[in-house]
Amino acid sequence: MPITGENLIGAATRRGAGETFRAVEAATGNSLEPAFASATPTDVERACALAAEAFDSYRETSLEDRARFLEAVADAIVAIGDELIVRCMAESGLPRARLEGERGRTVGQLKMFAGVVRDGGFLEARIDPAQPDRKPLPRPDLRLRQIAVGPVAVFGASNFPLAFSVAGGDTASALAAGCPVVAKAHPAHPGTSELVGRAVQAAVKECGLPEGVFSLLMDSGIAVGQALVADPRIAAVGFTGSRRGGVALMQAAAARTQPIPVYAEMSSINPVVLLPAALEARGRDIGRAFVGSLTLGSGQFCTNPGLILAVESAGLDGFLQAASAALRETQAATMLTPGIHKAYCAGVAALEANPAVTTLAQGLAGGTHQGQAALFSTTAQAFLADHSLAEEVFGAASLVVRCPDLAAIRAVLERLEGQLTAAVHLDEGDHDAARALLPVLERRVGRILVNGFGTGVEVGHAMVHGGPYPATSDGRTTSVGSLAIHRFLRPVSYQDLPEALLPAALRDGNPLKLWRRQDGKLVAPGA
């Protein structure tokens, strides 16, 4: 499939008339062909108009047709073949095995949402039958279902060019909910974006859906994204990226005449608590496993373990020795973009220059575009006194906070902003300490895990990939897993509608065979 550098606007391909730009080969910094041209305000307007036009018909597609469409998108992505992986490797610097795995996750995610759609549970159908004889007042017939919110703007992430990008979790969950999507390609991987975008475009056509169900816009800067969020036809935004970018989109959305929700997944340092019994029993093993998680994908995971908390002990010394030894042998790895590499180097330099911070170990030095892993330590007292130490350094750097006691660990956790994950390493002897920390962790994070690290999010039904601000803009939601669909739904009540006017999900006789809540009680289809 040739990459042309065009915008995909509904069924059409259209060369933008805005500023041109090229993808950059992450490993070398060289430009890649072809030239991409940024979309213009007219392109944004056309994509949003088509999305609005498609909305009423797309959101009422049958559950089976919508599920088949999601599967067709998955199949079309697989059908691109190796060309997708090769282009993505060049643009992102990520290795083949990682990207093949990420493609599997992307396809699996689309198929999971196909299952969610077929099941129909997301409609949350509820029926409170009329009680005409109720005293003192009769009760009306009330029926409720969830409907799609409207066209969704999706901003792909630089660090997951497939699973969190053009046909990633935000797009899959929005399409599953019944929302058309206008995606804004990340300028770090425009070729990958176009290939995936063309696969979605082909699936829309193959399934006979209105063309406005999907569009893809290119931009070297932020103008297209700003125009998209400001467009009155866009009803919600999905974003993964920097805190600065996410906050800018939240502000743009809030400044609209009709404000809309922005679901932004932004920054997180993912505290890891090492409890005393676990450290004493296997501090060295935990140290080696920690370095594996820290350096995965050159540390470019929002779930990266950026903060380690432990009480001073021989076990902690063992952890630090093993982690430092493993880190010193770690190869430097290509980072996603020169900008991300520069930001990482600046973050590491700031830690090195901080008098309260000690450099424990560094990975092997690398080339111009490669990130060198680094491990630092400080004290709980210094951490609590210096807010800059809690800032995300996006890459393979982590800070160990040496604590005098468990109370200091708790004080550091209380100081942290919202996080995506917290990991606790524990043995049975640590259960009392862990129990005492759990309420703090629940207040701070979206996912609590034991004896592991947060990198590598499982896509499933019980997953929360979210957390209080600034981990995300709305801690009540998740961007991974089937619950992500709820970001793009809203409930509507139908009072006293004649049967002929009711949506199928709420009709007598339950034609869609849904689980429904009847007078508050869950009733199985056919019951």
Ligand SMILES: NC(=O)C1=CN([C@@H]2O[C@H](COP(=O)(O)OP(=O)(O)OC[C@H]3O[C@@H](n4cnc5c(N)ncnc54)[C@H](O)[C@@H]3O)[C@@H](O)[C@H]2O)C=CC1
């Ligand atoms: N926490 C996380 O999951 C991630 C964090 N990052 C952080 O973000 C930094 C930069 O990485 P990027 O991926 O380029 O993130 P970014 O936030 O700068 O850009 C992400 C997307 O949002 C758009 N955008 C950014 N600012 C905007 C604005 N003001 N108005 C409209 N659109 C805007 C960009 O064009 C891009 O499409 C990294 O160095 C890292 O610190 C990056 C990737 C993931």
Ligand SMILES: O=C(O)CCC(=O)C(=O)O
């Ligand atoms: O750890 C993962 O699998 C996902 C990480 C993520 O969401 C991100 O880095 O943006």
